[in-house]
Amino acid sequence: MSGGTLSDVYQQARVSLFKVRDGLERLERLECSTSSSSSSPRDGTLSGSEITQSVKRDLGQLQKYSEELDQLWRLQLQKSQRDLWKRKVEQVLEEADSLRLGLEKYLGRQHRRQIEAQERADLFRRMNGDSAQVLQIFDDEQQAMRSLQRSSNMLEEAMAAGVAVLSKYSVQRDRLKSAQRKALDILTTVGLSNAVLRVIEKRHRIDKWISYTGMIVTIVVVIAVWMWVR
Template sequence: MAGEAGGGTLSEIHHRAKKLLLSTRDDLERLERLEYSTSTALDSPEQSVSIKTNIAHIQSLCVDMDRLWRSVAAKSQRDLWKRKVEQIAEEADSLKQSLDKYFVRNQKRMTEAKERAELLGRANGESAHVLRIFDEEAQAMQSVRNSSRLLEEASATGEAILFKYSEQRERLKRAQRKAFDVLNTVGLSNTVLKLIERRHRGDKWIKVKVQVKEEFARAACINFSGG
């Protein structure tokens, strides 16, 4: 007959430990499936703590069983219980290692998530700064384009004015050439034209002098008649 402890016989404790081991393994597998179902999965504190508590309980039961199997009288039974208890203890250790790895992965995910959030916050601030720089550059480029357009319009206006002025000069030159051609056609030269112009001015002054003399004569006659 298997030995007894305060929590029951060796067989009863083994039964409880085996049952708790199976349910704990299922809980851990469920937790790991949840972990890999999404890249952003974080720790489920209640479930992970419950699994950790169950593993500690199983290890405590293994300590009780390790003490009990040593008191079994029959060597064959003692060796059998030794293997059973060691198997439970090894499986409990395996679950503990898996849970510890889960905690490490979860801590790593939390750290990476925090770093991403910080980077995103800085990136948002830097993006706003970059966008502000691009806006300023766009405004500067628009000002340059506006200035360039104004210069082009001013240049076009100046060219149009110069073109009109050039046309007028050409028309004046053509008119002068045409006048000289006409004068040359009737046999007049520049010297003759100057003489005609001088004679015309002289005739005008003669007329003025005659008119002045006539006015003086008329005034003298009036004064004489009145005397």
């Protein structure tokens, strides 16, 4: 701790808040006015990196004052004074957090711009060194996209055909079951023998397995088409 009174530390914290806020505003103005990250500042003007270092130092000092304030306000004996200083200290802490977040966002934008500038420089260097190779890469990517689209269309058509076949098998199965029920009703009514009924039931089982086999074959064909178009 610095050894100062609560009021003294509070005033020092407010000064640090002003410095950090002013530094961030200067960084934002510089960010808007600078055409590229490699531009040099005018004579007598601090560069972005110099301002950033200054803001970081002031923010570190503000953090120390905030921690000291958070300890000192609790030592107030009068409850009314503790409540008043608690609100003031919380306001300082909130402003410090907001400024720290603002600096982190600025540094994040700077980092992204540096990466983008490096990527552009690498791209220009590759294009200047072998522009034909770059164009070939672009052509290959476009052809790959067109091939992928054609494969996707073929797969969708195969899936649609498979669904249609399965739907037809389902309809046919329902019709066979309905026909079986009607036939059983008629045969039961006329009193046919159990042997005839067993023959009909056996035929129905055979038809059911034929339907299941057809559905399985259809699914296998759809999967094979899908694997082929990949």
